[in-house]
Amino acid sequence: MDTVVAVFDTKQDAQSALEALVAEGFTRSQARITSTDTGTTASSTTLSSDGGKSFGDKVADFFGFGDDNETYTEAVRRGGYVVTVDVAGEQEADRVESVLAGFGPVDIDQRTADWRASGWQPTRAGLSQQTATAVRTDKDQVGTVIPVAEEQLVVGKREVQRGGIRVISRTVERPVEADVTLREERATVVRRPVDRAVTDADTAFKETSVEVRETAEEAVVSKTARVVEEVEIGKEATSREEKVHDTVRKTEVDVEQLGTTGTKTSRGDL
Numbered sequence: 001m002d003t004v005v006a007v008f009d010t011k012q013d014a015q016s017a018l019e020a021l022v023a024e025g026f027t028r029s030q031a032r033i034t035s036t037d038t039g040t041t042a043s044s045t046t047l048s049s050d051g052g053k054s055f056g057d058k059v060a061d062f063f064g065f066g067d068d069n070e071t072y073t074e075a076v077r078r079g080g081y082v083v084t085v086d087v088a089g090e091q092e093a094d095r096v097e098s099v100l101a102g103f104g105p106v107d108i109d110q111r112t113a114d115w116r117a118s119g120w121q122p123t124r125a126g127l128s129q130q131t132a133t134a135v136r137t138d139k140d141q142v143g144t145v146i147p148v149a150e151e152q153l154v155v156g157k158r159e160v161q162r163g164g165i166r167v168i169s170r171t172v173e174r175p176v177e178a179d180v181t182l183r184e185e186r187a188t189v190v191r192r193p194v195d196r197a198v199t200d201a202d203t204a205f206k207e208t209s210v211e212v213r214e215t216a217e218e219a220v221v222s223k224t225a226r227v228v229e230e231v232e233i234g235k236e237a238t239s240r241e242e243k244v245h246d247t248v249r250k251t252e253v254d255v256e257q258l259g260t261t262g263t264k265t266s267r268g269d270l
Contacts, residue, residue, distance in 0.1 A: 002086070002087050002088070002089070002093055003084055003085065003086055003087070004084070004085045004087055004093050004096045004097060004100070005072065005082060005083070005084050005085075006082070006083045006100040006105040006106075007072070007075045007080050007081070007082050007083075007105060007106040007108055007111070008080065008081045008082075008083065008103065008104070008105055008106065009079075009080060009081075009106060010081070011033075011035065011037065011081055013081070013103045013104055013105075014033050014035075014081035014082075014083050014103075015033065016103050017083055017099065017100050017102075017103040017105075018031055018032075018033055018083060020099050020102070020103070021083075021085060021096065021099055021100075024095060024099055026085060026096070029086075030085055030086045030087075031083065031084070031085045031086075032083070032084055033081055033082065033083055034076060034081070034082040034083075034084065035076060035079075035080070035081045035082070036076055036077070036079065070122040071108060071112055071122070074112075074115060074120065074122070075106070075108070075111070078115075080106065083100065083105075085100075146251075146253055147251065148250075148251045148252075148253060149249070149250070149251045150248070150249070150250040150251065151248035151249045151250065152248065153244075153246060153248055155244050165233075167231060167233055169231075180219050182216070182217040182218060182219065183216070183217045184214075184215070184216040184217065185214055185215040185216070186214050187212040187213070187214050
C-alpha cells in the first residue's frame with residue numbers, strides 16, 4: 001500500500017481537499033487529516049503530547065515513517081494539517097496528487113528550509129526529497145521505472161488562401177468616326193439665246209418631254225467583328241524553403257549517489 005501526504009496551513013484547505021478526495025471516490029478510511037486541533041471528525045486524527053508516548057512518537061506511529069517522521073511532526077506541531085491518503089498504485093497516486101494540488105498544499109522543502117533558517121534542527125535524518133504539492137511514500141521503490149519521454153518535431157503542410165485574381169469579360173461601346181466621300185448629281189437647265197435657222201435636227205413644233213433624274217450617295221454603315229487579343233488565365237507554381245523554429249520537451253533524469261550520512265526519502269506503511 002502506498003501513501004500520498006500533503007501539508008496545509010489551514011484547516012479549511014485541508015478539509016476542502018479531503019472532501020474533494022471523497023468526491024473522487026476515495027473513502028474516509030483511505031483519506032484523513034492529522035492535526036493538533038481539539039475538535040475531531042470521523043476523517044481526522046487529533047494528536048497531543050499527553051500520555052506515555054511523546055508527541056513525535058505518536059506522529060511517527062501514525063504515519064509509520066519510523067525515523068523519517070520529524071518533518072511531518074514539526075508541521076503538525078506548528079499547527080499544520082497533514083492529509084494522508086492510502087493509494088493502490090501509481091495511477092491512483094497521480095489522481096490524489098492532482099486533487100491535492102488544487103488546494104494550495106505547503107511546499108514542504110521550502111517550509112523545512114525556513115524552519116532550519118530560524119534555528120530548528122531535526123534530531124534524526126528527516127525527509128530529504130519532497131514535492132511542491134505532496135509527498136508519495138512507498139514501502140519499496142526497487143524496480144520503479146521512470147519513463148524518459150522526448151518530443152519529436154513533426155512539420156506538416158496545409159493549403160491556405162492567399163488572395164488571387166478575377167478576370168471579368170464584358171462588352172462596352174465607344175464612339176468611332178470615319179471619313180467617306182459621297183457623290184451627288186443634280187439636274188440643271190441652262191437657257192442660251194441663239195439666232196439661226198431651224199433645221200431637221202431641231203424637231204421644231206413637236207411636243208417633247210425630257211426627264212433628268214438627280215442622284216446622290218449616302219453612307220451605309222456595317223460592322224464586322226475581329227479577334228484582336230487573347231487573355232489566357234492560368235497558375236504558376238513555385239517552391240520555397242522555410243525554416244521552422246519551435247521547442248520540444250525531453251525528460252532528463254539525474255542520478256545522485258547518496259552517502260551513508262546523507263538523508264533519504266521517507267517511506268512507510270499507513
